[in-house]
Amino acid sequence: MIGPETGSNEEGRQDGETETESNAPPLLEVEALDVHYPITKGLLRREVGRVRAVDGVSFDITRGETFGLVGESGSGKTTTAHSVLGLEEPTGGEIRFDGEPVSELSGAALQAFRRRAQLVVQDPNEAFNPRMTIGEAVAEPLLLHGMTDADRRRAIVEDLLERVGLSAPDADRYPHEFSGGEKQRLSIARALVLNPDLIVADEPTSALDGRVQSDVLALLDDVRREFDISILFISHDIDVVRRFCDRVAVMYLGEVVERGPIENVLEFPAHPYTRLLLGSVPSLDPTDQQFERPLTDTVPDPADPPSGCRFHTRCPEIVPPESVELPWDQWMVVVAFRFTLQAGELPESIAVETADGELDDATVRDRFDLPATLQDETVDRGVNEAISALITGDLQAARDRLSETVPTVCERQTPTDTEREPGHSVCCHRYDPAIEAEPRSWVR
Numbered sequence: 001m002i003g004p005e006t007g008s009n010e011e012g013r014q015d016g017e018t019e020t021e022s023n024a025p026p027l028l029e030v031e032a033l034d035v036h037y038p039i040t041k042g043l044l045r046r047e048v049g050r051v052r053a054v055d056g057v058s059f060d061i062t063r064g065e066t067f068g069l070v071g072e073s074g075s076g077k078t079t080t081a082h083s084v085l086g087l088e089e090p091t092g093g094e095i096r097f098d099g100e101p102v103s104e105l106s107g108a109a110l111q112a113f114r115r116r117a118q119l120v121v122q123d124p125n126e127a128f129n130p131r132m133t134i135g136e137a138v139a140e141p142l143l144l145h146g147m148t149d150a151d152r153r154r155a156i157v158e159d160l161l162e163r164v165g166l167s168a169p170d171a172d173r174y175p176h177e178f179s180g181g182e183k184q185r186l187s188i189a190r191a192l193v194l195n196p197d198l199i200v201a202d203e204p205t206s207a208l209d210g211r212v213q214s215d216v217l218a219l220l221d222d223v224r225r226e227f228d229i230s231i232l233f234i235s236h237d238i239d240v241v242r243r244f245c246d247r248v249a250v251m252y253l254g255e256v257v258e259r260g261p262i263e264n265v266l267e268f269p270a271h272p273y274t275r276l277l278l279g280s281v282p283s284l285d286p287t288d289q290q291f292e293r294p295l296t297d298t299v300p301d302p303a304d305p306p307s308g309c310r311f312h313t314r315c316p317e318i319v320p321p322e323s324v325e326l327p328w329d330q331w332m333v334v335v336a337f338r339f340t341l342q343a344g345e346l347p348e349s350i351a352v353e354t355a356d357g358e359l360d361d362a363t364v365r366d367r368f369d370l371p372a373t374l375q376d377e378t379v380d381r382g383v384n385e386a387i388s389a390l391i392t393g394d395l396q397a398a399r400d401r402l403s404e405t406v407p408t409v410c411e412r413q414t415p416t417d418t419e420r421e422p423g424h425s426v427c428c429h430r431y432d433p434a435i436e437a438e439p440r441s442w443v444r
């Protein structure tokens with residue numbers, strides 16, 4: 001064991017408590033976590049809105065488990081990670097570590113928590129002071145936690161350097177003498193020095209190239225096994241998560257949309273967003289490759305997230321209203337038209353031609369892949385009117401006409417979690433038995 005003077009993994013439990021694996025609480029429980037940042041205006045800093053960076057996120061991590069949080073940039077992964085470590089104050093919800101609410105820890109218990117939960121950041125250059133030797137930097141947390149014996153610190157550091165694939169004499173070298181991959185090994189050594197129970201690894205390999213990335217992942221996996229550490233692993237790269245994690249939660253705009261064991265979520269992805277991350281094609285017809293991409297590229301602002309399901313403005317499986325009778329490909333082009341206009345993502349040529357007064361019906365249809373007529377008469381009329389409004393430069397009227405013409409349950413109702421298999425849940429209207437919409441089959 002390393003860092004014995006800073007306590008063992010049992011520290012933090014009550015004396016005499018002998019919790020077994022089966023009745024022990026998960027090491028980490030995150031329940032309905034909210035982190036909202038106020039948007040203020042004027043001298044008095046009046047609150048005019050909130051960035052909902054994390055909105056109702058729940059998951060737990062058991063001992064020795066690697067849990068992945070995956071999602072696009074801005075989905076709230078880092079904010080969640082920082083809240084778990086107590087670096088960010090939650091607006092709502094609760095985080096429990098070993099059964100204890102982190103917000104209620106103080107004194108020695110808080111000190112113990114800070115030792116037991118460690119962070120490994122994306123850029124190892126940020127983790128080291130260029131004027132400190134590696135030995136001093138890796139040993140610094142020991143000193144801060146009261147280990148005054150320099151020889152003992154040195155022995156622990158040398159042992160750790162060897163465990164992470166470096167050598168004892170490296171302790172006397174400076175950070176600039178190491179490559180990116182070696183520096184990430186050093187930051188893992190530094191995170192391990194206090195004998196933690198949880199490592200939060202925030203994109204630990206995304207600054208590294210291919211082979212080095214695999215080596216660092218393998219090292220993290222080794223230390224997890226050797227020291228029985230849990231890892232909260234943050235990544236935007238679903239393939240890295242696949243190789244490394246036991247379970248995963250997929251985040252979109254501050255919410256978890258799907259969660260479960262890695263083999264279930266990644267082999268049988270249920271949420272359209274997870275399917276998109278995996279590069280799959282939602283389609284009944286494998287030749288229909290058209291919508292393997294989101295309806296629009298614009299990720300909405302977390303200060304003003306879409307109503308209902310937050311993914312509906314981009315969702316290639318968005319539920320059509322019962323009254324609409326369109327073949328799937330026509331439904332897709334119509335909703336893509338609607339949400340592209342809503343997002344203000346006008347093709348440049350259209351924007352120019354609108355300004356010049358030169359836009360015509362055929363050009364709009366061509367740019368948006370809209371057929372000359374649509375099978376459903378009501379939708380056809382609505383789309384014609386929207387195109388006419390667009391041609392006259394009245395974008396708002398075009399948007400309004402389309403939202404009246406093709407409303408969807410996905411924008412009206414907030415979806416709830418549905419369990420697919422034990423431990424695998426998805427938050428999507430297509431799995432709600434009360435809504436007449438089956439999940440679409442998909443191919444990769």
Ligand SMILES: Nc1ncnc2c1ncn2[C@@H]1O[C@H](COP(=O)(O)OP(=O)(O)OP(=O)(O)O)[C@@H](O)[C@H]1O
Nearest residue numbers: 037051053071072073074075076077078079080302
């Ligand atoms: N201090 C802050 N004040 C206001 N908004 C913030 C603050 N910190 C983060 N945000 C916003 O919260 C949202 C979530 O950010 P976060 O960094 O958690 O996402 P992420 O998924 O980790 O993305 P990335 O991989 O880019 O870091 C983003 O829209 C971000 O701009």
